Amino acid sequence: MNQNRRDFLKGTAWMGVAAAAAGCISEKNTLGFGDGGSMHGFHVAPMKLIRVGVIGVGARGIGAVQRISQIPGCRVTAISDINAAMLDRAQKWLKENGKPAAREWSRNGDEDAWKGLCDSDIVDVVYSVTPRSLHCPINVYAMAHGKHVLQEVPGAFSLDECWETVEAAEKYRRHCMMLENCTYGEAEMLAFNLIHKGKLGEIIQAEVEYTHDQRVLQYNPKDGRFWRLKRHMEQHGNYYPTHGLVPAGRCLDINRGDRLDQIVSMETKSASFEAYARATFSRNDSVVGIDGKRFNRYEQKMTKGDINMSMIHTANGRVITLKHNVCTPMPYNRGNTYLGTHGVFTGISLDFWKPADAYQMGSPCRFAWESKPGEYLHVYFDFEKAKRLSEEYKHPFWKVAGEMAKKVGGHGGMDFVMDLRWAYCLQNGLPLDTDVYDLATYSSIVELSERSVNAGSKTLDFPDYTRGGWKTAKAFTVDEIDINKFDFGKGVIHAKDAQTT
Ligand SMILES: NC(=O)c1ccc[n+]([C@@H]2O[C@H](COP(=O)([O-])OP(=O)(O)OC[C@H]3O[C@@H](n4cnc5c(N)ncnc54)[C@H](O)[C@@H]3O)[C@@H](O)[C@H]2O)c1
Incomplete structure (x- = not known):
């Protein structure tokens, strides 16, 4: 991606239409800033099936494919990587473990082909596990196309990129969460x-x-x-x-x-x-x-x-x-x-x-x-x-x-x-x-x-x-997961390739 990021963003300005068409629920503009107001407390209607597109299935991305595809109600429907060997490895794991094959983008090494995954109508959530220079472009492009984004760490690399990501989330009313596993x-x-x-x-x-x-x-x-x-x-x-x-x-x-x-x-x-x-x-x-x-x-x-x-x-x-x-x-x-x-x-x-x-x-x-x-x-x-x-x-x-x-x-x-x-x-x-x-x-x-x-x-x-929203936002709480809401059936598979370093 050699495109200047400002030019790239200018080129995506029209895409809010796509987010609206994707049926995003906009919270009330409680604080009066951004296009749609604060994202504090933002939530969307319950998603029965979450279709996930993973961009970057390298050292860490393969583990993401393995974990997500084991969560009941989640499916890895799409993967993108410029390295064909990484795509092959992910598809092999899915096949060997009885999961449906994922649709692929970038097999031919096209550095921008991940955009096709973000455009597609078989993905609800983009899970990005790419080198860091791609984090902000993926955040903005995916949200502009109506997708929620789960982004590896750090979620952006400069103050400009941080603001662009915040403004995109407020404008397109999409989740953008950093995958801070620790x-x-x-x-x-x-x-x-x-x-x-x-x-x-x-x-x-x-x-x-x-x-x-x-x-x-x-x-x-x-x-x-x-x-x-x-x-x-x-x-x-x-x-x-x-x-x-x-x-x-x-x-x-x-x-x-x-x-x-x-x-x-x-x-x-x-x-x-x-x-x-x-x-x-x-x-x-x-x-x-x-x-x-x-x-x-x-x-x-x-x-x-x-x-x-x-x-x-x-x-x-x-x-x-x-x-x-x-x-x-x-x-x-x-x-x-x-x-x-x-x-x-x-x-x-x-x-x-x-x-x-x-x-x-x-x-x-x-x-x-x-x-x-x-x-x-x-x-x-x-x-x-x-x-x-x-x-x-x-x-x-x-x-x-x-x-x-x-x-x-x-x-x-x-x-x-x-x-x-x-x-x-x-x-x-x-x-x-x-x-x-x-x-x-x-x-x-x-x-x-x-x-x-x-x-x-x-x-x-x-x-x-x-x-200023930090002054009134609700403090963090000790939350629960009702595990009975997931049907794990035969249990889980040890994902031996999952990254441990
Ligand atoms: N949370 C954690 O514990 C943790 C640990 C390690 C890495 N990370 C983060 O995960 C991300 C990936 O790290 P990694 O160690 O897996 O790196 P990696 O280099 O092994 O994997 C990145 C993958 O992205 C692919 N890629 C590169 N450009 C692409 C493009 N234009 N389109 C599609 N695919 C492309 C590469 O081919 C590679 O397979 C980084 O952001 C890193 O900071 C997080």
């Missing part, structure tokens, strides 16, 4: 439940991160011709902010009573990727990047520093610290640490640690709270107590779907919990758990952190995509 992690949902039950008191600070050693992955030519590494080579900032941050945003009711208002970002020097490259590749290494140009991995210098650290202030005076580190030899971590007026929670991301290993360290999630005000908490609750309380306060989604989700797979089951939940909401006419304003708010970190670093760690303001 929000549905077992530890994250336990923290959310404990916080909502008031166990930690008022949350003052959250410490979250994305620490994931991707040195082998990012230098591998099979990783979409280095689309991840290219970003690291060329720009500063946190280009993958959502895995720790969106769960924190739900715990702090961001965009629903509080909002992110300021950010300051700082970076270490760059050393670890280069050290890895010099130890791994030959001096005359030569590979083709995503732009078609050759580069030498041994010599390549990175622009982004090893660790980007941002401090984010909220309108209600809380602070979130956010770290991005994908190149040092560190065990995987999302931080998940919440400090409140009555206690503390810090949780290992259970999808990467086997519970047995995590328990060896004391407890998978460490937490403690005061039994009376002023109690001196010098240790976390002991292993037995933490284990008992983790069961007692397990989030309702994990209580009803945890076992099944672990069987299907996808980051220890959280991917399946996420997919089950949006499907449940759409099938029952409920608002989705997060909306287009959340997508835009968290995706803004990509540009804001880069700009802050470039300006010598200057403090920058966040746009308020809700335009």
Whole structure:
């Protein structure tokens, strides 16, 4: 897609007609902005059968095909990928597991053929698992064609793209939710439940991160011709902010009573990727990047520093610290640490640690709270107590779907919990758990952190995509999934190809 995005958007202006023709239900214009008003609380009529078109069936997209096609009332009717081998792999899995074949777009490598999937009348929901440059174009084009969009993380890549996505959702009255799977992690949902039950008191600070050693992955030519590494080579900032941050945003009711208002970002020097490259590749290494140009991995210098650290202030005076580190030899971590007026929670991301290993360290999630005000908490609750309380306060989604989700797979089951939940909401006419304003708010970190670093760690303001709506929007609640509404019949299939890294 070489088209300039502004030109692309101009070319789609007429398409609202398609959204109207697709029978979208427009909420009342309660706040008087955008074309159709606020998307807070937006919901559509219950959808009995959800026909899903998956764009991008690569490393992560194949897992999406496997999970979605196992949810009763959902069908993968269409797939698009410019890599024919990826299409073949997805069709093979569908066939071997007794699912109908999906209609294909892009088999001939046409970079724009995904638009045909968005135009088609066999798709209700576009599920996008593509390289990040395609996220905003897909959001806007699909909504303009009457489709709801479930978009991988980050949901957009610049402030302009965030606004374009927000305006498209308001104009075409379509859902546009970011597929932030970690929000549905077992530890994250336990923290959310404990916080909502008031166990930690008022949350003052959250410490979250994305620490994931991707040195082998990012230098591998099979990783979409280095689309991840290219970003690291060329720009500063946190280009993958959502895995720790969106769960924190739900715990702090961001965009629903509080909002992110300021950010300051700082970076270490760059050393670890280069050290890895010099130890791994030959001096005359030569590979083709995503732009078609050759580069030498041994010599390549990175622009982004090893660790980007941002401090984010909220309108209600809380602070979130956010770290991005994908190149040092560190065990995987999302931080998940919440400090409140009555206690503390810090949780290992259970999808990467086997519970047995995590328990060896004391407890998978460490937490403690005061039994009376002023109690001196010098240790976390002991292993037995933490284990008992983790069961007692397990989030309702994990209580009803945890076992099944672990069987299907996808980051220890959280991917399946996420997919089950949006499907449940759409099938029952409920608002989705997060909306287009959340997508835009968290995706803004990509540009804001880069700009802050470039300006010598200057403090920058966040746009308020809700335009004041955050002050009155209903706070997040601990919701339920009535699992009996799904007919799982013979049960679920372990999706052995589903991505686990
Ligand atoms: N939520 C998570 O845990 C998680 C984990 C990994 C990646 N991701 C996100 O998922 C997305 C995909 O990542 P991945 O690791 O699967 O990458 P990938 O490169 O393996 O897959 C992307 C697929 O998109 C296809 N594609 C590229 N251009 C296309 C076009 N014009 N039309 C149709 N298909 C096209 C590629 O051929 C490839 O198969 C990214 O946005 C990434 O940020 C999320």
